[in-house]
Amino acid sequence: MSITHPSFGTLADDRIIIFDTTLRDGEQSPGFSMNLHEKIRMAEALTELGVDVMEAGFPIASPGDYESVKAIAESVGQRDDSPVICGLARSGREDITRAGDAVRAAKRKRIHSFISTSPLHMKYKLRMEPEEVLQAVSDSVTLARDFTDDVEWSAEDGTRTDPDFLCRCVEAAIKAGATTINIPDTVGYALPEDMERIFTMVRTRVPGADAVVLSTHNHNDLGLAVANTLAAIRAGVRQVESTINGIGERAGNASLEEAVMAIRTRNDAVPFKNNIKTPNILRVSRMLAAITGFDVQPNKAIVGRNAFAHEAGIHQDGVLKHAGTYEIMLPESVGWQKSSLVMGKHSGRAAFRDKLRTLGYEIGDNKLNDAFRRFKDLADRKKVVFDEDLVALVDDEVMRDHERIRFISLDLHAGSKHPARAELELEVDGQIKAAHSTGNGPVDATFNAIQAIFPHTANLVLFSVGAVTEGTDAQAKTTVRLEENGKMVDGQGADADTIVASARAYVHALNKLLVKRLRTEPAALSA
Ligand code: MN
Secondary structure, eight states: OOOEETTTEEOOTTBOEEEEOIIIIITTSTTOOOOHHHHHHHHHHHHHHTOSEEEEEOGGGOHHHHHHHHHHHHTGGGSTTOOEEEEEEOSSHHHHHHHHHHHTTSSSEEEEEEEEOSHHIIIIIIOOOHHHHHHHHHHHHHHHHTTOSOEEEEEETGGGSOHHHHHHHHHHHHHHTOSEEEEEETTSOOOHHHHHHHHHHHHHHSTTGGGSEEEEEEBOTTSOHHHHHHHHHHTTOOEEEEBGGGOOSTTOBOBHHHHHHHHHHTTTTSOOBOOOOGGGHHHHHHHHHHHHTOOOOTTOTTTSTTTTOOOSHHHHHHHHHOGGGTOSSOGGGGTOOOOOOOBOTTOOHHHHHHHHHHTTOOOOHHHHHHHHHHHHHHHHHOSOBOHHHHHHHHHHHHTTTTOSEEEEEEEEEOSSSSOEEEEEEEEETTEEEEEEEEESSHHHHHHHHHHHHSOOOOEEEEEEEEESSSSTTOOEEEEEEEEETTEEEEEEEEESSHHHHHHHHHHHHHHHHHHHHTSOOOSOOOO
């Protein structure tokens, strides 16, 4: 039976709705906070990727979360190609009203309300009796429908919920007007056969379940998030919740790019369609990595540096004779392009811009000028500039958008004869400030100078240096992890000078900490 949905109309039987929660489940995980401008940039890229629903945030979580969901609804949410803009809410009146207000301006909008239904969560987290939870399901969905016809309801910890109680809750949500029913594997506990059993049960036992969109939301604690997603589709689910690069709470969510490419590559076994423009995948993946400062692991499926690299001679030989020998997907189909143009000190601005485009970067004129200046500076110091160098440099430039503290310059005196001295200039809220500091080595002196200009109580808990490419003239890529009141952030920096890269990484981390300070920790975020 075909489903008629308030935002999507009559759904074709083979249609899968792709629900992206990079900006909510992904963004709330440790170290992945983004500021308003970064969220809007991600929202635009996700729109161009073709996601159907974008969970833009959790409006009750903090004023910042509310403002960013509202800003996305008012910007991206006005485009002709805008996805449905969704705000998350617990079941209380205040949560739902806040979510409804935040998404109000969007052309198509959704409220996603959730409550825990498992015995463990009801008893210890909610301290509510099952009958109270059931009432909350009805009340929350009914209230959400006052704001929009497109309402999603989630049974948090659904895969560990008593089957009979789960069916009663789903029935109550549908009766109250929910148009999407999500049964998340909140803790990443389920196996593929559990997913098949649960969704088949809901579809066959709950009245009205065949008229709503069933949705799956899987966590990767056992590395099964994508496998569970595919199992859920086989059992009748028509909405897939996922994130770019698989980011999210703990081990993360099902990765959007993996789920989408599994459906596409194995369409013989999973015969469904979606609206994702797969050649945009790599670009969005890299944008997210640049904004958050977390690279994906090299062997990550689809978007990892090695995902299409063939090292073994016998494999290389096979791929050259026929790509299909060892490649199940075309690299170009997810945005990988053959690199040909080598950049050097004589390359001009147009070639630089073209090269960035092939690497997946579309940056504005101001940023381009800054990045080009840094490229020229790097090309003076380094004979050949590799793709990886450009990625490191542009990421470094782009992630510094809208930061309160900016690196300006650093002069150092180090070595074995005298204590290290650093002369540092930073721009803080638009004002240039300088400090001279000494320290136990150049890194210590530099970090002391940052402390002198911008006093703070954060502790340095990790400092690591890597080379972007090989050779002694390679750029350094540094990571700095700061901790303040239990909150942890990672900053990254790249430069041909290791100490400059370190200063940039420290400043980046400090900026992220400032974003994080603004938000209050909501009592129970999950779903
Ligand atoms: Mn989740």
